[in-house]
Amino acid sequence: MSDVDVISFNEALDQSNTGKRHLLLGNGFSIALKPDIFTYEALYNDANFETVPHAEAIFDALDTRDFESVIKVLVDMSRVLTAYENASEELIGQIERDADFIKTILVNAIARRHPDRPRNVSEDEYAACRRFLSHFIKSKIYTLNYDVLLYWTLMHEDVDDLDLKCDDGFRAPEDDVDAPYVTWQDSHSPSVYFLHGALHLFDAGHELQKYTWSRTDIPIIEQIRAALNEDRFPLFVSEGHSVAKLTKIKHSEYLAKAARSLGSIGHNLFIFGHSMDESDDHILSLIEDSKVTNLFISIYGDAAANGNPKIIQRANQMATKRDEIYRGRKPLSIKFFDAESAEVWG
Structure with missing residues (x-):
């Protein structure tokens, strides 16, 4: 290349x-x-994960700070688990909710870190x-x-x-x-x-x-x-x-x-x-x-x-x-x- x-x-x-x-x-x-505001690394460092206490562990397990990548994996996981008889509906529902919560966390992080004034x-x-x-x-x-x-x-x-x-x-x-x-x-x-x-x-x-x-x-x-x-x-x-x-x-x-x-x-x-x-x-x-x-x-x-x-x-x-x-x-x-x-x- x-x-x-x-x-x-x-x-x-x-x-x-x-x-x-x-x-x-x-x-x-x-x-x-x-660059100190709008990279995923910066947004992650300022994110409030109270609604998903285990979110940081998810990011670490995937070795990423890319919110959209994490959301993608969670959505995929919830779909795949429906093929397993032993996978509980409670777990699948939790994963789906986590994906939605992380979308909201991303919005809030961008708004919080965004420059205040023109x-x-x-x-x-x-x-x-x-x-x-x-x-x-x-x-x-x-x-x-x-x-x-x-x-x-x-x-x-x-x-x-x-x-x-x-x-x-x-x-x-x-x-x-x-x-x-x-x-x-x-x-x-x-x-x-x-x-x-x-x-x-x-x-x-x-x-x-x-x-x-x-x-x-x-x-x-x-x-x-x-x-x-x-x-x-x-x-x-x-x-x-x-x-x-x-x-x-x-x-x-x-x-x-x-x-x-x-x-x-x-x-x-x-x-x-x-x-x-x-x-x-x-x-x-x-x-x-x-x-x-x-x-x-x-x-x-x-x-x-x-x-x-x-x-x-x-x-x-x-x-x-x-x-x-x-x-x-x-x-x-x-x-x-x-x-x-x-x-x-x-």
């Missing part, structure tokens, strides 16, 4: 100057800014990130992250003269224009989508609400923490299996539309900070089926280390799958770029 050609971000831009450029952000986008990100960092995002103006930006860093950056317009022309489709509710939140309105054509939900998105049943500072003068993170304290949980896709994630997506009008949007794009797609893990195969499959012709994927560090061989292998599988789907008529060109050269946060 070491002989894989990794180009710079600027070279990738030069090679994608015909047609639209779209962007898909993974957790590496947030980790690049706050000012916790420097003006220079916002400016750098907005320069990065400006390469995707008039196209689509998709994120798999739950945090509000992208939202803060898009709203932080006073650091430059850039018009990022971003619209997430949320507006004041037509029946309550003074509501302390905005709601998603399907009649609009968003350019920004939260593919797996986000901390500031709440499903109220009859509507999807987005918390904002501008309508309450209360910092978003404070609103989110208050909601969690009242046992109200954000729209959040954290299942360990891709199939389970897809099932949850299909049950949300917003998430389903976001997925359809990703599957409908063409031309150039940049993926930044994503591990290409099989738990997100439902996302990668959409790209395989799409009309994207050039796929640019970020690589952090040595192409032969840090999980990069797995990224490269999965990317090449996508190109092969595309050939199978379209019988070679719409090939998917795969290129890798150096993540650090993008200078996403400066």
Whole structure:
């Protein structure tokens, strides 16, 4: 894998100057800014496991700090045990509950560790990130992250003269224009989508609400923490299996539309900070089926280390799958770029 050609971000831009450029952000986008906050190791260290006292032993037994991997194993275990006559329903039920509790623990850990205020990100960092995002103006930006860093950056317009022309489709509710939140309105054509939900998105049943500072003068993170304290949980896709994630997506009008949007794009797609893990195969499959012709994927560090061989292998599988789907008529060109050269946060 070491002989894989990794180009710079600027070279990738030069090679994608015909047609639209779209962007898909993974957790590496947030980790690049706050590695002490958004890695699974950091979240684990701050997690409150009181509801699952044996959770730490489970993580240790699996030798991981990856919440989604643990959730996946627990779900698999509960299914396998149903095939054993001596496995008690009580044990199976406990394992299923543990999986659900760990999802909740993850949400709370992210909310607890998240920077409190937009000012916790420097003006220079916002400016750098907005320069990065400006390469995707008039196209689509998709994120798999739950945090509000992208939202803060898009709203932080006073650091430059850039018009990022971003619209997430949320507006004041037509029946309550003074509501302390905005709601998603399907009649609009968003350019920004939260593919797996986000901390500031709440499903109220009859509507999807987005918390904002501008309508309450209360910092978003404070609103989110208050909601969690009242046992109200954000729209959040954290299942360990891709199939389970897809099932949850299909049950949300917003998430389903976001997925359809990703599957409908063409031309150039940049993926930044994503591990290409099989738990997100439902996302990668959409790209395989799409009309994207050039796929640019970020690589952090040595192409032969840090999980990069797995990224490269999965990317090449996508190109092969595309050939199978379209019988070679719409090939998917795969290129890798150096993540650090993008200078996403400066």
